[in-house]
Amino acid sequence: MAKNTAKTVTRTAALERTISYAEKVRLMVIEVLREETGRELTAKARFNGQTFDWEQHNADFRSDYADWSLEQLLEAARKFYGLKNLDAVKERRAAHKQQRAERIAQAS
Known part of the structure; x- marks a missing residue:
């Protein structure tokens, strides 16, 4: 008797694969803080003659x-x-996005 080796594909609805609005907001705040902290630490490293990773x-x-x-x-x-x-925080995020777009446009 032949063995059935076909894989069963399970499908998850699109909305079930996404994160909640509250989590998206929380992640946005993390990204704003990450960017602000990185900019501050970059300036500090530059002032001290160091590099920032x-x-x-x-x-x-x-x-x-x-x-x-x-x-x-x-x-x-x-x-x-x-x-x-x-x-x-949302306004700062918008400013970050605009600054990034301007840097990319200037580099092109």
Whole structure:
């Protein structure tokens, strides 16, 4: 008797594969803090005649703060960068995106 070796494919609906809006907001705040911290540490390294490893910073930052709640992240944003609320964080994120687009356009 022939053995059936066909794989059964299970399908998951698209929305079930996505993350919630609350998690997207939390991740956005992490990214704003990562960018702000990286810019500050880059300037500090430059002032001290050192180099700054963005890739290492990005990996370390995401690892260090991956478990922080939205409330903890917003408190850090307020304490370290004067970002008083989520709207201020969103504005800073938009500014980061615009600056990045300008750098890419200038490099082209």
